[in-house]
Structures are given as structure tokens and as C-alpha cells.
Amino acid sequence: MWIKPIADRNNQGVLEVTYFAHSTSKDNEAGIRSGWSDVPLSPKGIEQTQSLCRQCATISFDAIFCSDLQRAAETAKIAFPGRAVVHDPRLREMNYGMLNGCAAKAFSGDPLECIHTPYNTGEHCLDVERRIRAFLNERISTLPSGSIAIISHKYPQLALEVICNNATWEQAILNDWREEGNWQPRWRYRIDA
Helix, strand or coil: CCCCECCCCCCCCEEEEEEEECCCEHHHHHCEECCCCCCCECHHHHHHHHHHHHHHCCCCCCEEEECCCHHHHHHHHHHCCCCCCEECHHHCCCCCHHHCCEEHHHCCCCCCHHHCCCCCCCCCHHHHHHHHHHHHHHHHHHCCCEEEEEEECHHHHHHHHHHHHCCCHHHHHHCCHHHHCCCCCCEEEEEEC
16 A cells, blocks of 8 residues: 555544654764664663653553664653553664664765665665555554554654655655754654555
8 A cells, every 4th residue: 555645634534643763872872873783772861751751741642653672662661651552673773784783984975875775684775664664554454543653763764754755765864854953852744544
């Protein structure tokens, strides 16, 4: 099923997706790109998530999903205490293969190279997009309208930009808030079910 962006505000047959980036991990602070390496939040990340918890206290979701990697799972547990959270490996960060857990300087200087070229023993952007499309299509089949929260990583969010906002991968990567420093607590996407 093709997933397209929604222009109107009619919630009938619309799945609203609220994306939350996991909080700062120990690798983030050390300039390491974790990929599928399973690292915890840093003390700063825990503090950020406690603040997010206060911001989300009055927000209601039909379901909450997160990556099964520790930094996303910790963020979800702290941000949404007492709420059921479903861990889904399809929401993982891109698999950097041999570069999982390496310093950022070990990666190519061309941020667009990973769109079609997979990392050695890892993935490329189109692989992440396939995972996120499969996840969203499953959500639509079980919850054709309503709202869900996703706590995940960089490349799954870029895939949401491609899927929901009709961005190209080039646009998604070059306009990523992480490069611009335009962080916000959450991003909203709408999908026509």
C-alpha cells in the first residue's frame, strides 16, 4: 500500500503519527554513530527525557511504539511512565554494518552516499524506508485512524519525511533538523489510511 501525505485536517481515515527522537545517548556525547550498537542514555539524556515526560503528561495516544534499541526504549519508558510501549525492531536506526559504534569521522564525507549504497554488511536509506513503510502499513491495517507515538532514530524519521511529506531522500538528508540545529520535542505526520 502506498502511503501519501494528508493535506486536510479531517481525522476520518487518518492516522496521526507523532515522532520523538530518542534523548542524548552516551555515544551522541562522544561523537560516535551508534547505528545498531545498543547504548544507554547519558545523564543529560535522562534529564532531557524527564523534561519530555512533563511535556507529554497530558497527551493521549492510541498506541506508543519505539525502537528496540536501549536508547529509544529508555526514552519511551521515562517519557511515558505507566503506559504500554511496543518495542519494534523495524524502528531501529540504520544498520551501519562494520561502522556501527564508530566515530563520525570514520564515515564518508558525502552524506548522500548512503541513499543507494549500503554500508559494508549494513543497510542503505531505501532499506530503512522499506522497514518504516512495512511498520506504517501494519499500523494502518490495525488502526486506520487515530494517533500513535513513535520513539526512534535519525534515519527512521528521515524515512517518515520521504513517505509522509513526499521529500526525496536527498531533501530529507540535506534539510535534516540535526544538521540545522532546529530541534523540537516532537514532529507530527499524517497518513491517509
